[in-house]
Amino acid sequence: MAQVLPAERGLRRIIGDGESTPDGEVDGLDESDFLELYRRLVLLRTYDERSVVYHRQGRIGTYAMFWNHEAMQVGSVSALRAEDWIFPSYRESAIGLLRGMAPATVLSWWRGHPAGWWNPLDYNVASICVPIATHVPHAAGLAWGKKLRGEEAMAIVYFGDGATSEGAFHEGANFAGVMRVPLILLCNNNQWAISTPLQAQTAAPTLADKAIGYGMPAARVDGADVLAVYEATMEAAARARAGEGPTFIEAVTYRAAPHGTADDPSAYIDQARVEEARQGECVGRFEGYLRRLGLLDDDTVAAVKAEATEAIRAGMAAAEAEPPADPGLVFEYAYAERPARLTDDLAELRRVLDA
C-alpha cells in the first residue's frame, strides 16, 4: 500500500480561464464523453434552478439547492460504473437523474409525495440522507459487504464540510479505513454549514488533512471543475478496485446560493466571494472549455438547454399528475407485515375519515 501523505494544499484544476491559465487535459474522454458531461451538468443546473422557481410557486416544499455543486456530482458519478453505489445527502437530491431516475421522482420527494421514495436497487442510489453524516457508515458498510461477497462494486458517499465535525463521519471513515473497503468519501466543502463558516467548524488546515488519521489518501480539487473532479474520482476508483481501500476527496467551492429556500444568507455570507463564485460557476466554466476546444457552439448549447428544460417541465407535470396519496399508506412499509395494532388504527382512521 502506498504511503499515506498529507494532501497537497493547492487545488487540482484542469479547466483554465481562457486567458492566463491554460487548459489541461484529462485521459480517457472523447468528444461524445465531453458533450455527455455537459448535458449532465445542464440537466442538474436546470433541475436546481427550476426547483427554486417551483418552490416560490408553491409547487414543491422547502428545497435545498445545489447551484454550482453540479460539477462535483457529475464529475464523480461519471467516473463510476453502474454497479457502484451512490449515497447522497440532501444536497445531492437529484443525483439519481445521472442514473436514469425520472425528474418526477425527485420532484415528488420534495413535494412530500410517496412517489418520491424510490427503490435504491433500481439505480444503486441510496435514499436521500437528511441527518448529517449518518450515511457515511452506511456507505462504508455497503462497500465492506460487497468486498466480503467478492463483488467488484464500490460506494461513494457525499457530505458537506460541516459533516466532518459529526461523530458519524468519524466512525464511518474509520470503519472504511480499518476494513480497507472500496469507498470514496466526497466532501463538498462549500465553506458553509448553513451560517457556520469552515473556520468555526475545524482547526484543521484543510479537511483533506483528516484523511491521514484514517490511513487513507486524500485529494483536494476545485469543486467547480468537472474534469478535475472526474479525474480525482477515477484515481480513487482505481485504488478501490485494486483493493487499496478508501480515498477522501475534498471538492472545494464557495456556496453561491442559500443553504435552502428557508435561508437568507445575506446576514452572514461574504457577498464578494459569492459574486466571485457566481462568475466562475461550474457549468459556464465547462461550457467555455468546450467552446475553446471547438466542441460546442451556440446551437448545441441552446439545444442541450432546451432538452433539459423540457425534461424538467415534463417531470413537474408528471409529479403534479400523481394521484393524491392514500392516507392508508401511513400504515404501510414500516414492517414486513403490518402489526395487528396498526391494522386496528387504520380501521379506526377510515371510520373517522369516512364519517
Add this chain to the structure above:
Amino acid sequence: MPELTLVEAVNDALRSEMERDETVMVMGEDVGRAGGVFRATAGLRDRFGPDRCVDTPLAEAGILGTAVGLCMAGWRPVCEMQYDAFSYPCLDQLVNHVGRYRWRTRGAMAFPIVVRMPYGGGVRAPELHDDSPEAYYAHTPGVKVAIPSTPADAKGLLSAAIRDPDPVVVLEPKLIYRTARGEVPEGEHVVPLGRMRVVREGGDLTIVAYGAMVSVAEQAADALDASVEVLDVQTLKPLDEETLLASVAKTGRVVIVQEAPRLAGYGAELAAVIAEKGILDLHGPVLRVTGYDVPYPYWQIEDAYMPSVARVVDAARRLLSF
C-alpha cells in the same frame, strides 16, 4: 436435551443460525478474539472466520451504521452492544435509519438487523453497566423488541430475531446470564416473536414481568397466599395483547414489574393497553413496581432500587384488598 446457562444458549443460537444461513454475521466490540466480554460469542470466530465474527472498532454508531450498509449488500448482521448504557450512541442510527429504511424504500429493501445486548442491574458493576433501556427501543417505529427470561427462550427468541425480516433489538438479562439454567433444544430452535409466555396460571392476580424480573415475580407468587398468574412478556413489540387481556379478564388485578425507571417506561404501555381494552374487567388499580426515576444508584445500595420480592408482594397485597 442439554442443560445450558442463558448466555450459553445465546451462543448456541448464534452458532446454529450462522450454520443455517451463511449471510448471518456477528459484529461488535471484542466479539471475535475474546468471544465477547460475557463469552456470548465464544468460539464463533474460530468456527466461522474473522469475516463472519468481526471485531469492530470501538464505535457503537459505526457498528449499527455499517450494519445498515451490510444489509444493502445482502448480509444479516447481528450487532452486539457491549452493555446496555453503552448502546445509546447507536440510537441515532436506530431511530433515524434502522427503523425507517424499509419504509423509506416503500418496502423494497429489508433491514434484517439484530441488535443484542446484556442489560439490567443487580450485578455490582461500575456506573452505566446496569441500565434497562427497553422503552427507548420499543418506542422506535420499525423496530421490534424481545427479552428472554430462560435459556430456551434466549435461544429461541434470538433465532427468531435473526430470521425476522425486520430489525429486532434483543435485550438479554445479564443478572441471570449464568444463574438461569435450563434445558435447551439442540439444533435449530425458534420461539416466535409476538407471544407472551404464561409462566404459571392463577385466578386472583396477574403479575406481568420480563427479563430478570420474571423470577422475582415467581418468588412473589410463591410468597403470596393467593392464586397468582405470572406472565412473561417475552416480546415487548409486537405485544401479545390477547394473552395479556385474557389474563386480566380472568384475575381482574394486575401488577407490572420492570427494572427501568417508572416514568414512560414499558410498564406504562402495558397499563395503558389494559386501561383501553380491559378496564371493565379490573377490580382495582393497575400497579407498577419499577425502578425509580433517578439515575441507577451506587451499587452498594442498588438493591433498594431494584424491584424486590418484598416490593412486589406489598403491591400485590394492596391490590388483593380490592
